[in-house]
Structure formats: structure tokens, C-alpha cells
Amino acid sequence: MDLFEYQGKQYFSRFGIAVSPGDIADTVDEAVAVAERVGYPVVVKAQVKVGGRGKAGGVKLANNVEEVRLHAGNILGLDIKGHVVHRLWVERSSDIEKEYYASFTLDRPNKTHLGMLSAQGGVEIEVVAEENPDAIAFLSIDPVRGLDLATARRWVAEAELDEIAREQAAELLVKLYDCYTKGDCDLAEINPLILTPEGKVHALDAKVTLDENASFRHPEWEEFRATETEDPREKMAKEKGLNYIGLDGTVGIIANGAGLAMSTLDVVNQVGGTAANFLDIGGGANADVMASALEVINSDPKVKVIFVNIFGGITRVDEVAKGVLEALKRVSISSPIVLRLDGTNAVEGRAILAPHLNDTLITEPTMLDAARRAVAFASA
Amino acid sequence: MSIFVDENTKVIVQGLTGGQGKFHGLRNRDYGTKIVGGVTPGKGGTDVDGIPVFNTVKEAVAATGASASFVSVPPKFAAGAIIEAAEGGITFIVCITEGIPAHDEAIVFNRLVEEFPGVRLLGPNCPGIISPGKCNIGITSGDIALAGGPVGIVSRSGTLTYQALHELSQQGIGQTTCVGIGGDPVPGTNFIDCLAAFQADPETKAVMMIGEIGGSEEERAAEWIKHNMTKPVVSYIAGVTAPAGRKMGHAGAIISGSKGTAQAKMDALREAGVHVCLNPTEAGQKMVEIVKAL
Numbered sequence: 001m002d003l004f005e006y007q008g009k010q011y012f013s014r015f016g017i018a019v020s021p022g023d024i025a026d027t028v029d030e031a032v033a034v035a036e037r038v039g040y041p042v043v044v045k046a047q048v049k050v051g052g053r054g055k056a057g058g059v060k061l062a063n064n065v066e067e068v069r070l071h072a073g074n075i076l077g078l079d080i081k082g083h084v085v086h087r088l089w090v091e092r093s094s095d096i097e098k099e100y101y102a103s104f105t106l107d108r109p110n111k112t113h114l115g116m117l118s119a120q121g122g123v124e125i126e127v128v129a130e131e132n133p134d135a136i137a138f139l140s141i142d143p144v145r146g147l148d149l150a151t152a153r154r155w156v157a158e159a160e161l162d163e164i165a166r167e168q169a170a171e172l173l174v175k176l177y178d179c180y181t182k183g184d185c186d187l188a189e190i191n192p193l194i195l196t197p198e199g200k201v202h203a204l205d206a207k208v209t210l211d212e213n214a215s216f217r218h219p220e221w222e223e224f225r226a227t228e229t230e231d232p233r234e235k236m237a238k239e240k241g242l243n244y245i246g247l248d249g250t251v252g253i254i255a256n257g258a259g260l261a262m263s264t265l266d267v268v269n270q271v272g273g274t275a276a277n278f279l280d281i282g283g284g285a286n287a288d289v290m291a292s293a294l295e296v297i298n299s300d301p302k303v304k305v306i307f308v309n310i311f312g313g314i315t316r317v318d319e320v321a322k323g324v325l326e327a328l329k330r331v332s333i334s335s336p337i338v339l340r341l342d343g344t345n346a347v348e349g350r351a352i353l354a355p356h357l358n359d360t361l362i363t364e365p366t367m368l369d370a371a372r373r374a375v376a377f378a379s380a
Numbered sequence: 381m382s383i384f385v386d387e388n389t390k391v392i393v394q395g396l397t398g399g400q401g402k403f404h405g406l407r408n409r410d411y412g413t414k415i416v417g418g419v420t421p422g423k424g425g426t427d428v429d430g431i432p433v434f435n436t437v438k439e440a441v442a443a444t445g446a447s448a449s450f451v452s453v454p455p456k457f458a459a460g461a462i463i464e465a466a467e468g469g470i471t472f473i474v475c476i477t478e479g480i481p482a483h484d485e486a487i488v489f490n491r492l493v494e495e496f497p498g499v500r501l502l503g504p505n506c507p508g509i510i511s512p513g514k515c516n517i518g519i520t521s522g523d524i525a526l527a528g529g530p531v532g533i534v535s536r537s538g539t540l541t542y543q544a545l546h547e548l549s550q551q552g553i554g555q556t557t558c559v560g561i562g563g564d565p566v567p568g569t570n571f572i573d574c575l576a577a578f579q580a581d582p583e584t585k586a587v588m589m590i591g592e593i594g595g596s597e598e599e600r601a602a603e604w605i606k607h608n609m610t611k612p613v614v615s616y617i618a619g620v621t622a623p624a625g626r627k628m629g630h631a632g633a634i635i636s637g638s639k640g641t642a643q644a645k646m647d648a649l650r651e652a653g654v655h656v657c658l659n660p661t662e663a664g665q666k667m668v669e670i671v672k673a674l
Contacts, residue, residue: 106482106486106565106566108565108566108595108596108597108632109595109596109597109600111486111489111490111493111566112486112490113486142490143483143486143487143489143490144487144490144491144494181483184481184482184483186482211481211482211483211631213455213479213480213481213482213631214481214482214483214484216455216456217456217481243629245623245626245628247623255539256539257537257538257539257540257542257629258537258538258539258563258592258628258629258630258633259535259536259537259538259539259540259541259563259590259592259618259629259630260537260539260540260543261628261629262537262592262593262618262619262622262628262629262633263540263543263616263618263659263660265619265621265622266618266619266620266621266642266658266659267659268621269620269621270658270659275621278622278626278628278629280629283519311539311542311543311546312521313507313519313520313521313524313538313539313542314519314521342543342546343521343524343542343546344521344523344524366661367543367659367660367661368659368661
């Protein structure tokens with residue numbers, strides 16, 4: 001789960017990481033109230049989960065109440081790369097002496113944590129990594145040992161942060177690592193981490209991605225979940241406990257298992273079609289799950305055909321077949337359905353469907369055959 | 381021969397008294413696997429369909445001589461259960477649990493490396509391992525596998541593992557061992573571990589490798605194959621059409637920026653001399669051709 005900047009800053013604050021004083025605002029009046037409280041000049045920042053806000057006019061400096069009104073009014077409702085701004089973060093503007101970069105993430109190949117620190121912040125780190133990789137000090141951290149202050153001190157020196165910033169930065173990095181690990185982040189990134197002319201170091205931005213597998217030990221994440229703006233199809237699927245990702249094509253897909261679902265998308269694509277979604281019904285799918293899956297896909301107006309690709313393992317194909325029939329009784333499906341059923345009890349499953357097959361409920365023997373049939377429907 | 385397990389492997393099930401643990405544990409026993417005990421704290425002294433249950437792994441190992449454990453416990457308890465298995469003397473741990481926090485997995489992986497170098501963890505979030513006719517630990521349905529070799533299978537995805545077994549068994553091609561390494565960001569056993577074991581196994585003549593988007597394990601495997609593998613490898617990578625930035629079901633199946641794409645993985649494998657196929661059926665057919673020509 002990606003957090004908005006303001007949520008990331010609130011999350012940082014819990015771990016003692018310094019951020020600029022500020023607050024959220026959903027209206028122009030609220031923005032003015034925040035500005036009056038924290039003091040001018042302020043920065044008015046669009047809260048969207050997409051990069052390039054500044055270039056799109058989503059980040060503005062305001063020196064007085066009129067400017068706050070003007071900018072807040074312009075930014076609220078602004079469309080930034082398909083993300084409409086509904087909320088602002090208004091904070092006290094900081095004078096910037098230097099911009100740094102700091103982040104922690106999982107180093108998958110090495111199975112350790114990876115810290116990245118650079119004295120060249122404020123620009124995209126990918127660009128720095130490409131053009132000037134020596135400007136990034138990488139630190140591999142053993143997850144069992146963690147990051148201590150002594151290591152952080154060596155690290156800030158290696159990254160050549162300004163002398164005056166080093167001790168504060170080292171302390172902040174230990175806190176950020178704490179936030180990353182205790183806070184169960186997939187990513188905790190500050191860009192820019194700034195040094196002010198007064199010699200203070202603090203986080204000017206916050207990019208945080210949380211590991212949803214750790215939700216069970218973070219009841220406080222509930223508030224973040226409440227603000228997730230989702231594709232309505234994805235929202236409906238999530239409510240029904242389905243693993244669904246909306247895409248732009250015309251072939252609705254239902255498969256069991258993430259790998260098989262991904263593979264189904266690929267095969268549809270190979271035979272000239274486009275998938276409308278990724279949907280994994282998981283193991284042990286029954287009539288209820290199948291009905292919900294068909295319902296979610298049926299609600300997508302772009303879908304012209306539904307391709308059900310099941311390989312029974314734990315999931316028994318006869319149960320899936322019963323589920324499809326049950327679902328058809330409950331939900332009125334507007335698209336033809338092509339099924340490929342294999343694996344545990346496939347013979348029984350096909351036999352259950354046999355008397356019900358017609359022009360719009362079809363089985364095919366292989367995944368490839370079924371994909372071709374589905375794509376033919378979609379292009380008709 | 382098989383890799384990692386064989387007909388003599390004695391297995392305990394951590395979580396045998398739970399719904400999943402009982403279902404799969406008994407299914408594994410029915411397949412012929414030597415399931416010799418279960419572990420559930422507080423339920424020592426009871427039994428599940430004749431299988432004795434112990435309070436701790438240590439007790440179970442002392443009483444049964446088990447060397448392998450099948451961990452089927454909820455995500456919250458999985459890290460603790462894996463470490464308990466290692467501390468209790470288990471040397472091969474299969475963890476099927478899905479949804480373990482990444483930080484827990486990273487700690488477990490590094491603790492095993494540092495404190496228990498002789499222990500192998502398979503998974504988490506994997507279908508397990510099956511050596512047809514000998515041993516089945518995990519959730520794979522035994523009847524889709526065919527004993528006798530000569531193909532070894534290693535896969536990151538559960539259902540695609542079944543698909544691969546099915547494609548081969550249907551054509552009368554057997555498997556030496558089929559290993560599901562799982563789709564999480566920190567797998568205990570990786571492609572290279574399995575490829576090396578298959579390369580060393582005299583009965584395995586060819587290997588089917590099924591990967592998916594995310595991470596760089598397939599690229600690393602390609603590099604290893606290029607320098608070490610003399611047996612033919614057929615691969616299929618799922619997720620060619622997956623969008624960037626979205627987790628495709630598995631926590632580890634995500635394209636970050638331009639990293640982890642199926643295309644990059646296929647290119648690396650092709651360059652290493654692997655037969656790269658575009659869908660599971662094609663991969664099955666290619667393997668049939670290779671085996672027939674052996």
C-alpha cells in the first residue's frame with residue numbers, strides 16, 4: 001500500500017523523524033486556516049500518489065492569504081497524470097541550503113536491507129544512479145543486526161554529506177531505519193532530505209510503501225486504507241475477497257493461482273487479444289467465489305467475453321463447474337463464457353457442465369484453444 | 381534419484397492439528413510420504429488419525445527421528461515455527477504459509493544462514509516439493525505427477541507447477557523431483573540451488589524452469605546456467621503482459637520501473653542457451669521433444 005505524502009510524514013513523525021510543520025486541507029478555507037496556523041510563507045502541495053507533481057503545477061509557494069487561496073483553488077481538482085487532487089498538504093516553507101536523498105528498501109538478490117544515501121538529492125534517484133552512480137553511498141544491512149548509530153555515522157561521512165549535517169543525519173537515518181523495519185515498510189524514502197541555512201536537517205518529502213502482509217500487527221493502518229482511491233472494479237473485488245487488478249482490454253479473466261492468472265493474460269495477448277483484468281480466485285474456489293468473480297467482471301462495461309482458466313490442484317474442477325452453474329443462476333452475465341478446465345476431477349467437472357453448454361457457454365480442451373475462442377468472441 | 385527428499389525422508393507437520401495442516405498432511409501420508417509426527421503447542425500427547433502430536437519440534441524429532449518439517453501455520457506464527465524447526469534439529473523445512481511479512485522473511489533467512497548453515501528452507505508461500513512415487517511434502521496433488529524421471533521441475537508459481545507436471549505427465553514424461561520455490565520476495569531456496577541439485581543428480585536429464593516477473597532471480601539463474609549447466613533447460617516466464625508497479629498476486633511478482641520484466645528475464649535465459657517458450661503448453665511440447673531425443 002502506497003501512502004500519500006502527508007500520511008508518510010505522519011508515519012515518520014511517529015518514529016521521531018523531523019518534518020516541516022503542516023497539515024492537510026480539503027478545501028481552500030481549510031488551506032488558509034492551516035497557513036495562518038503554521039505561518040507564512042507556506043508550500044501548498046497536491047496529495048496524489050504519482051511523481052512529477054511540481055512540473056504539473058501541483059506544488060506552489062504562497063506568501064500570503066491571497067496566494068494560498070489562489071493556489072489551493074487551482075490545485076484542488078487538478079488532474080495530474082490521471083490522478084485528481086482532492087486533498088492538499090500545506091506546510092511551512094523551508095529555506096534550503098542542501099538537498100540530500102535517503103531510503104531503505106529490501107535488497108532482494110542479497111536478502112538484506114539496502115540503504116541508499118546521497119548528497120545529491122531533490123532529483124530522481126534513478127537519474128543519479130544512471131548518470132553519477134558514485135554519488136550514491138549504498139549500505140547493505142543485515143536484517144538480524146539492524147543499523148546502529150556508529151554505522152550510520154560512517155555512512156553519512158562516506159556519502160559526503162556536509163559536516164554540519166552529519167550527526168543529525170546519522171540520527172535521522174537510524175530513526176528512518178526504525179520506521180522502515182518496525183513500521184513494516186517495503187520502502188521508506190526521503191527526497192529531498194534537507195539541510196537548512198540554520199543547520200537543521202529534516203524530511204521535506206516522504207514516500208512510504210507499506211507491506212500489507214504485516215497488516216495484522218498494524219491496526220493503525222486502517223486510516224490509510226480508508227483513503228485509498230481505487231478503481232471501482234478493484235474496490236468491489238476487494239470487498240468480495242478477490243485478488244483483482246483492473247486492466248484496459250476486452251477479455252475478462254478468471255483463473256486459480258497468481259501464476260496461472262498471469263499466464264492467462266499472456267496467452268490471450270499472444271493470440272491477439274487484450275485482458276480486461278487479472279483475477280486470481282485462489283485455492284478451493286466454491287460457488288460463492290465463482291459467482292463473485294463473474295459478478296465483478298460482468299460489471300466492467302469493456303468486457304466482451306469471459307475466459308475461465310482453471311487448473312485443479314486443491315481446487316476441484318467439479319466444484320468449479322458447480323460454481324459456474326450456481327453463479328449463472330444468481331447473476332445475469334452479459335458476455336459469453338469460455339472455460340478451460342483441467343486437473344483434479346476435470347472429467348467430472350466437464351460432465352457437470354456438458355448439458356448446459358450452448359453458444360455462450362463453451363468449453364475448450366486446452367488453455368491455448370480457449371484463449372483463441374475467447375479472443376474470437378472479443379473481436380466479433 | 382530425487383533432490384532434497386527421498387522415500388526415506390521422515391517428516392513432521394507443524395500445524396498438523398489445523399485445517400490446512402491436517403488436510404495436506406494426511407494427503408501427503410496417503411501418497412506414501414513418511415509423515416511421522418505433528419507439532420502443536422499444547423496438544424502434545426494427542427494424535428491426528430494415528431499420527432502422534434508433540435508440543436515442540438525438539439520432542440517430535442527426539443521421538444521420531446524426523447529430518448524434515450512441513451510448516452503449515454498462520455503468517456503471524458510462521459517465522460517462529462521455522463526457527464523452532466531449525467533449533468529442533470530439522471534440516472529441511474517446507475513452509476507453505478502465504479502472507480508472511482517481508483521483514484520477518486528477511487530475518488528468518490539471515491538467521492538460518494548465520495546460525496543454521498546446514499538447514500534448507502523451501503518457501504515460504506510455495507506449493508512444496510514432490511518426488512513422484514517417493515515423497516510429497518506440501519499441497520501438490522500427487523496424481524498429476526509421474527514417477528521415473530527424467531525431468532526436474534523448478535517453479536516460482538503454484539498453479540503453473542501443476543500445469544507443468546500435467547503437460548509432461550500427459551505425454552508420458554516423468555519427473556525426478558518438482559520443486560516449488562514460491563513467489564515471495566525472500567525465498568529460502570532459489571532457482572540456482574535447485575538447478576545445481578538437478579545438475580548433480582544423475583537421473584535428471586533435463587530441467588523445466590518456470591519463472592515470473594519481479595526480482596532478478598531468473599537473471600541470476602541464467603548467469604549460473606551459462607557457466608555451470610550442461611543439461612538442457614526449458615523455461616517459461618509468466619507475466620509478459622503484466623503492468624508495472626502492480627503486484628500480480630504474489631508479493632514478489634512486481635515490476636519496479638524497468639526492473640523485473642518478463643522480457644529481460646527471457647532475454648537473459650535465451651542468451652544462456654535456455655529454450656525459452658511463450659506459454660506452458662509450448663514449454664511442455666519443447667520438453668517432450670528434448671526428452672525423446674535423449
